[in-house]
Amino acid sequence: MTLTQTATLPLEVRDLTVVYREQPVLWDVDLAIPPGQLSAIVGPNGAGKSTLLKAVLGLVPRASGQVWFFGQSLREARARIGYVPQRNTVDWDFPTSVLDVVMMGLYGQLGWFRRPGKREREAAMHCLEQVSLQDLAHRQIAQLSGGQQQRVFLARALAQNADLYFMDEPFAGVDAVTEEAILQVLHGLKSQGKTVVVVHHDLETVREYFDHLTLLNVQVIASGPMEETFTSENLRRTYGAKARTGG
Amino acid sequence: MLELFTDYTLRNVALGSALLGVVGGALGTFAMLRRQSLLGDVLAHAALPGICLAFLLTGAKAPLVLLVGGGLAGWLAAWLALAVLRHTRLPEDSALGVMLSSFFGFGIALLTFIQQRDNANQAGLDQYIFGQAATIVAADVANFALLAGMALALLGLFYKEFKLTTFDPGYAQSLGLPVRGLGTLLTSLVVLAVMVGLQTVGVVLMAAMLIAPAAAARQWTDRLGVMLALSALFGALAGVSGALISASRENLPTGPLVVLAVSAILLVSLFFAPQRGLVWDWARTRQNRKRVHLERLLLDALALLQHGPLTPQALAQHRRESLAAATRHLEALEAQGWVRPGPQGYRLTPAGQQKALELQMALRSQPSVFPSP
Ligand SMILES: Nc1ncnc2c1ncn2[C@@H]1O[C@H](COP(=O)(O)OP(=O)(O)OP(=O)(O)O)[C@@H](O)[C@H]1O
Numbered sequence: 001m002t003l004t005q006t007a008t009l010p011l012e013v014r015d016l017t018v019v020y021r022e023q024p025v026l027w028d029v030d031l032a033i034p035p036g037q038l039s040a041i042v043g044p045n046g047a048g049k050s051t052l053l054k055a056v057l058g059l060v061p062r063a064s065g066q067v068w069f070f071g072q073s074l075r076e077a078r079a080r081i082g083y084v085p086q087r088n089t090v091d092w093d094f095p096t097s098v099l100d101v102v103m104m105g106l107y108g109q110l111g112w113f114r115r116p117g118k119r120e121r122e123a124a125m126h127c128l129e130q131v132s133l134q135d136l137a138h139r140q141i142a143q144l145s146g147g148q149q150q151r152v153f154l155a156r157a158l159a160q161n162a163d164l165y166f167m168d169e170p171f172a173g174v175d176a177v178t179e180e181a182i183l184q185v186l187h188g189l190k191s192q193g194k195t196v197v198v199v200h201h202d203l204e205t206v207r208e209y210f211d212h213l214t215l216l217n218v219q220v221i222a223s224g225p226m227e228e229t230f231t232s233e234n235l236r237r238t239y240g241a242k243a244r245t246g247g
Numbered sequence: 248m249l250e251l252f253t254d255y256t257l258r259n260v261a262l263g264s265a266l267l268g269v270v271g272g273a274l275g276t277f278a279m280l281r282r283q284s285l286l287g288d289v290l291a292h293a294a295l296p297g298i299c300l301a302f303l304l305t306g307a308k309a310p311l312v313l314l315v316g317g318g319l320a321g322w323l324a325a326w327l328a329l330a331v332l333r334h335t336r337l338p339e340d341s342a343l344g345v346m347l348s349s350f351f352g353f354g355i356a357l358l359t360f361i362q363q364r365d366n367a368n369q370a371g372l373d374q375y376i377f378g379q380a381a382t383i384v385a386a387d388v389a390n391f392a393l394l395a396g397m398a399l400a401l402l403g404l405f406y407k408e409f410k411l412t413t414f415d416p417g418y419a420q421s422l423g424l425p426v427r428g429l430g431t432l433l434t435s436l437v438v439l440a441v442m443v444g445l446q447t448v449g450v451v452l453m454a455a456m457l458i459a460p461a462a463a464a465r466q467w468t469d470r471l472g473v474m475l476a477l478s479a480l481f482g483a484l485a486g487v488s489g490a491l492i493s494a495s496r497e498n499l500p501t502g503p504l505v506v507l508a509v510s511a512i513l514l515v516s517l518f519f520a521p522q523r524g525l526v527w528d529w530a531r532t533r534q535n536r537k538r539v540h541l542e543r544l545l546l547d548a549l550a551l552l553q554h555g556p557l558t559p560q561a562l563a564q565h566r567r568e569s570l571a572a573a574t575r576h577l578e579a580l581e582a583q584g585w586v587r588p589g590p591q592g593y594r595l596t597p598a599g600q601q602k603a604l605e606l607q608m609a610l611r612s613q614p615s616v617f618p619s620p
């Protein structure tokens with residue numbers, strides 16, 4: 001891999017190891033995510049998928065390893081990175097509205113002390129339209145269904161207008177209609193040349209939805225274009241003997 | 248009421264309590280949303296040893312010096328508590344409970360030591376346990392205003408960042424916000440609020456001034472900004488009314504009355520606030536049950552009418568209930584204006600037919616809500 005290639009990679013991870021308390025949760029992870037593609041991270045429960053996203057984004061400390069975004073450090077590239085955390089990580093009874101949450105995606109651009117105003121409200125509204133939630137803009141967030149909550153988080157990330165997105169299980173616990181809506185958003189991002197890295201759980205759909213696949217179980221088992229990587233041998237090594245290839 | 252403007256002492260007490268109410272209410276809002284109410288209690292109790300140490304070290308009885316001592320100790324306790332929570336596996340309530348008792352116990356020990364050492368000079372230190380608002384003079388009010396002003400100004404300045412780090416710290420950090428630092432800053436602002444309260448309500452009752460106004464305000468609104476303002480307003484209201492009530496009788500202590508007033512506001516809010524209030528909640532549930540019950544009855548009546556007359560006997564048999572119950576149910580439907588008695592049993596009124604039609608449409612579009620007959 002030449003230097004210029006490396007510089008254009010949206011995400012490159014080398015020797016990443018994360019330890020919470022006892023054993024490593026991630027061990028010596030090397031990863032290269034290609035630009036402009038929908039990329040899936042798949043693995044069993046506890047494989048370290050969420051931890052991988054968090055470690056890459058600097059939300060949990062790394063025991064070792066280096067991470068580059070577009071050839072830059074996290075600090076330099078931060079404005080180009082969007083994040084959709086797992087839905088259950090926040091208290092949805094928090095006193096705020098849907099539009100307010102989406103505007104939080106603009107706080108990074110606003111910088112310190114400046115409050116969101118009319119322009120930010122319009123931008124946030126535009127993002128809500130992309131996930132078909134414009135009618136619920138002024139609703140208290142506790143009055144949303146799980147699928148709607150997921151789309152609010154998605155809209156918030158869209159508001160960041162990033163080049164590289166990390167999403168932690170955006171398809172978890174949503175119905176077929178919402179799944180389709182989220183998929184549309186992902187395709188929209190791809191058509192704008194953006195890179196999306198998604199933690200995904202459903203082996204039945206992963207081949208259909210994504211271009212690139214990383215199989216993770218503490219270590220990277222395999223990573224590459226979908227057709228090459230989605231093999232029963234790789235899945236067996238990731239999940240153990242019980243895995244089905246689906247489809 | 249009029250004394251508020253003429254009586255110099257009362258005015259200072261009321262102003263001091265109101266300032267405490269505003270700053271406690273505002274900071275308490277964030278403490279509550281971050282689930283750190285108990286932490287507020289810990290750092291309030293921890294102020295006592297700080298006050299005693301400040302007295303021992305400086306020999307000064309100037310309130311500001313003692314307040315700063317108390318604030319520093321509170322801050323230290325909060326920092327220690329958070330460190331213990333982060334690095335040990337102690338359950339949160341245990342860790343904070345032990346911390347609270349240890350600091351408070353240490354404070355009482357110091358207080359006793361000071362009392363025995365120079366009896367003449369200690370006068371007044373024990374007022375910080377339950378507060379003694381009557382001692383508040385204009386200079387104290389000025390101090391309170393300074394502390395509260397600082398806390399509120401910083402809260403306003405970092406409002407957007409506090410809001411985001413409170414709601415979703417992980418996401419805030421991904422945007423590059425210093426989440427830890429902002430948490431420390433917010434805790435420090437709570438310390439400032441506690442310092443405002445030491446003279447008025449004391450270390451033991453201070454937690455109520457952080458928790459109660461915020462909890463009451465949450466009942467009335469779903470917007471953070473409104474909640475913040477309401478909470479400050481409730482705090483101020485409690486402060487002033489507590490001061491007035493205590494002035495109306497001899498020997499009524501201000502601090503406990505302020506706390507009682509804020510508890511009363513909380514109680515009213517818990518019961519009567521629209522949406523979240525218990526009374527409305529209860530009434531709504533009851534009404535919904537009654538409505539669904541009547542709708543089921545109407546559908547049963549409709550089913551019967553398709554095969555024969557709608558009589559109490561037929562309904563009783565259909566619903567497997569007593570004749571008395573069936574009669575009562577038909578009367579309930581009649582009271583609703585959905586059925587009318589006729590020569591061959593009951594018949595649906597136009598309103599009843601319309602309603603039954605709507606219900607059937609709803610059933611068809613949402614088959615999972617009701618089991619199909
Ligand atoms: N904050 C934490 N402290 C200690 N251990 C943790 C923490 N977070 C996660 N772990 C452990 O790290 C391992 C990986 O967790 P992680 O959440 O990354 O898995 P995952 O692949 O996202 O799983 P899932 O499919 O269930 O979401 C698990 O064994 C988990 O118990």
Ligand SMILES: [Mg+2]
Binds near residue numbers: 051168
């Ligand atoms: Mg996970």
